[in-house]
Amino acid sequence: MDKIMEKDTANYKDYTLLSYHHIPGVHNIDVFERAGGYEMMKKWVGAEPETIKEEVKQSGLRGRGGAGFPTGVKWGFFTKDRAAKKYLLCNADESEPGTFKDRFLVEKNPHILIEGMIISAWALGTQKGYIYIRGEFYQQAVILEKALKEAYAKGYLGKNIMGKGFDFDLYVHRGAGAYICGEETGMISSLEGKKGQPKLKPPFPAIKGYRGLPTMVNNVESLAAVPWIMRFGAAEYKKFGTEKSAGTKLFSISGDVNKPGVIEVPLGTTLKEIIEVHCGGMRNGNKLKAVIPGGSSSPVLNADDSYAVKMDYEDVASKGSMLGSGAIVVIDETRNMGDILKYTLEFYHHESCGQCTPCREGTGWMESIFKRRESGKAQKSDIELLDKTAASMRGQTICALADAAAMPTQGMIKFFRPELETYVTTNVNSNKR
Ligand SMILES: Cc1cc2nc3c(=O)[nH]c(=O)nc-3n(C[C@H](O)[C@H](O)[C@H](O)COP(=O)(O)O)c2cc1C
Numbered sequence: 001m002d003k004i005m006e007k008d009t010a011n012y013k014d015y016t017l018l019s020y021h022h023i024p025g026v027h028n029i030d031v032f033e034r035a036g037g038y039e040m041m042k043k044w045v046g047a048e049p050e051t052i053k054e055e056v057k058q059s060g061l062r063g064r065g066g067a068g069f070p071t072g073v074k075w076g077f078f079t080k081d082r083a084a085k086k087y088l089l090c091n092a093d094e095s096e097p098g099t100f101k102d103r104f105l106v107e108k109n110p111h112i113l114i115e116g117m118i119i120s121a122w123a124l125g126t127q128k129g130y131i132y133i134r135g136e137f138y139q140q141a142v143i144l145e146k147a148l149k150e151a152y153a154k155g156y157l158g159k160n161i162m163g164k165g166f167d168f169d170l171y172v173h174r175g176a177g178a179y180i181c182g183e184e185t186g187m188i189s190s191l192e193g194k195k196g197q198p199k200l201k202p203p204f205p206a207i208k209g210y211r212g213l214p215t216m217v218n219n220v221e222s223l224a225a226v227p228w229i230m231r232f233g234a235a236e237y238k239k240f241g242t243e244k245s246a247g248t249k250l251f252s253i254s255g256d257v258n259k260p261g262v263i264e265v266p267l268g269t270t271l272k273e274i275i276e277v278h279c280g281g282m283r284n285g286n287k288l289k290a291v292i293p294g295g296s297s298s299p300v301l302n303a304d305d306s307y308a309v310k311m312d313y314e315d316v317a318s319k320g321s322m323l324g325s326g327a328i329v330v331i332d333e334t335r336n337m338g339d340i341l342k343y344t345l346e347f348y349h350h351e352s353c354g355q356c357t358p359c360r361e362g363t364g365w366m367e368s369i370f371k372r373r374e375s376g377k378a379q380k381s382d383i384e385l386l387d388k389t390a391a392s393m394r395g396q397t398i399c400a401l402a403d404a405a406a407m408p409t410q411g412m413i414k415f416f417r418p419e420l421e422t423y424v425t426t427n428v429n430s431n432k433r
């Protein structure tokens with residue numbers, strides 16, 4: 001049995017990402033190393049890169065940034081030419097409303113991400129990496145900078161890492177708080193010093209990314225999972241989760257529960273268990289009304305579906321929504337769905353980069369229905385108009401932001417049409433909590 005496991009309390013043996021979190025001061029490199037940190041980097045840097053890639057592929061790890069695309073398969077699209085200039089880009093933008101798990105991971109244990117990135121960089125043959133972190137996460141950027149300095153001082157980053165002839169430089173790049181810079185091509189534009197506007201795909205960044213060169217973009221949680229997979233192996237990782245949704249997942253839970261926060265549970269854990277056991281139940285004993293299961297761009301689930309769903313990619317999709325980044329927003333009976341949709345649409349209109357007409361105009365039109373409410377001019381039929389506008393935006397744009405605005409809108413209308421019709425036609429001041 002391995003060091004981490006030996007040192008763990010019984011509770012921590014079930015974690016892959018948070019397995020160090022009970023150790024005080026683990027954000028310091030010496031403490032991290034005493035607990036077994038960087039052992040996998042020492043073991044795997046210099047080993048056969050294809051073995052690492054194959055292990056990650058076999059683990060079934062799926063990208064934790066939202067789309068759930070298998071990480072090992074994506075790595076397989078990357079050039080195998082080790083001499084070619086190419087980049088590893090960690091997506092720590094985390095702008096999706098409701099999501100706060102990457103920030104949590106970076107804050108508590110920056111070295112697990114750095115170790116994961118070094119192993120990944122070796123496997124992929126990248127010489128340079130960036131951690132693109134959301135501008136508002138100043139404290140987390142400072143923590144990461146300090147951790148990078150510690151890793152450089154130990155010779156784990158820079159030239160000729162541990163004398164193994166491998167050069168890898170890693171930098172922190174702070175964004176400026178635009179949601180669209182979380183989208184990988186928008187992020188790359190921003191990193192290049194341009195406006196953070198997405199580009200049409202293909203070509204995908206793995207083929208043509210930062211500065212026109214192959215760039216592997218992975219989410220914080222995806223990269224931080226690599227050391228555990230390389231320590232215990234793909235078969236052990238697959239023991240967590242379901243057949244198609246392997247491993248554990250961080251969920252950020254907010255809203256009307258007693259204990260909001262970040263938890264790590266195997267994929268496939270029921271939402272009921274997450275709410276009732278991990279989050280201490282509904283706040284004030286109120287009744288569950290709905291759940292947004294995967295961040296603001298995922299369609300809402302009604303109470304029945306919420307209590308029936310298992311939190312894995314397939315089961316959430318079977319209920320008409322998506323697991324996304326695992327941002328669970330719990331909504332109780334005291335909330336008005338109109339308020340929630342209004343704030344959501346204001347957000348997407350504000351964050352549209354404006355390149356595509358259906359997104360730029362569509363998000364504006366959808367928001368304007370709620371503005372008409374404020375002047376008492378909205379009508380019941382506006383909800384039908386909202387539904388049609390949302391439908392016309394889907395699949396028509398450069399990036400998925402338009403869909404991210406349209407899908408939750410249509411989801412809300414599907415379950416809560418009468419409530420929304422009443423909301424838009426009710427005097428603004430009579431309907432607040
Ligand atoms: C509008 C939009 C916002 C996104 N925001 C994020 C984000 O904040 N963090 C993230 O990791 N991925 C985000 N993504 C997904 C990324 O484009 C990309 O797929 C992901 O970082 C790849 O990493 P993964 O394969 O590890 O999931 C966003 C996508 C879209 C369309």
Ligand code: SF4
Nearest residue numbers: 353355356359397399
């Ligand atoms: S869909 Fe929206 S955010 Fe994405 S590129 Fe088009 S206008 Fe910009």
